[in-house]
Amino acid sequence: xxxxxxxxxxxxxxxxxxxxxxxxxxxxxxxxxxxxxxxxxxxxxxxxxxxxxxxxxxxxxxxxxxxxxxxxxxxxxxxxxxxxxxxxxxxxxxxxxxxxxxxxxxxxxxxxxxxxxxxxxxxxxxxxxxxxxxxxxxxxxxxxxxx
Amino acid sequence: xxxxxxxxxxxxxxxxxxxxxxxxxxxxxxxxxxxxxxxxxxxxxxxxxxxxxxxxxxxxxxxxxxxxx
Numbered sequence: 001x002x003x004x005x006x007x008x009x010x011x012x013x014x015x016x017x018x019x020x021x022x023x024x025x026x027x028x029x030x031x032x033x034x035x036x037x038x039x040x041x042x043x044x045x046x047x048x049x050x051x052x053x054x055x056x057x058x059x060x061x062x063x064x065x066x067x068x069x070x071x072x073x074x075x076x077x078x079x080x081x082x083x084x085x086x087x088x089x090x091x092x093x094x095x096x097x098x099x100x101x102x103x104x105x106x107x108x109x110x111x112x113x114x115x116x117x118x119x120x121x122x123x124x125x126x127x128x129x130x131x132x133x134x135x136x137x138x139x140x141x142x143x144x145x146x147x
Numbered sequence: 148x149x150x151x152x153x154x155x156x157x158x159x160x161x162x163x164x165x166x167x168x169x170x171x172x173x174x175x176x177x178x179x180x181x182x183x184x185x186x187x188x189x190x191x192x193x194x195x196x197x198x199x200x201x202x203x204x205x206x207x208x209x210x211x212x213x214x215x216x
Binding site: 015019022023026027029030031034038049050051052054055056058059062063066144145 | 150151153156157159160161163164167168170171172174175176178179188
């Protein structure tokens with residue numbers, strides 16, 4: 001099963017597993033920053049003359065769905081191809097990534113359930129951005145020669 | 148300043164998201180450059196082919212030299 005997944009990942013990326021993963025992770029990171037701006041406009045914390053709250057929140061939701069799918073794809077590529085290790089090198093990355101997936105699941109749940117739990121959304125959103133940042137920094141940034 | 152219509156705001160914000168994604172892809176892809184596995188394999192193939200051609204030429208030259216003696 002693991003071999004099949006590994007082969008599938010290698011075939012789909014034509015052998016450029018790391019490169020594709022870094023590109024997708026960077027797209028997620030860039031969109032996450034945009035998400036923060038959209039949320040700020042949506043909640044009325046930031047007022048801009050060309051965008052109202054409702055369309056900002058709609059795009060925030062649509063972009064968030066895309067990010068959620070990309071995060072799951074990158075996580076599957078990561079675990080399916082490189083495996084799971086909590087050693088010195090990938091320890092921080094793995095632990096933070098697990099936290100990220102947990103917070104992502106919690107945010108999706110809160111959005112679906114709604115009600116009073118909705119008050120947690122800004123906190124969950126900022127936590128997601130921070131965890132995404134750390135996950136990206138401990139992996140993709142190194143490949144890009146930034147970290 | 149009047150806000151554009153709801154539809155234009157939606158379209159604009161979605162297009163901005165697409166543009167951000169496109170710029171991120173372009174920047175990272177440009178950073179990696181021709182170091183992808185496919186490119187490297189192609190380069191290796193070219194090198195191997197060149198070495199084979201050189202080897203063939205060397206053998207031919209040696210044969211000719213031996214025939215000339």
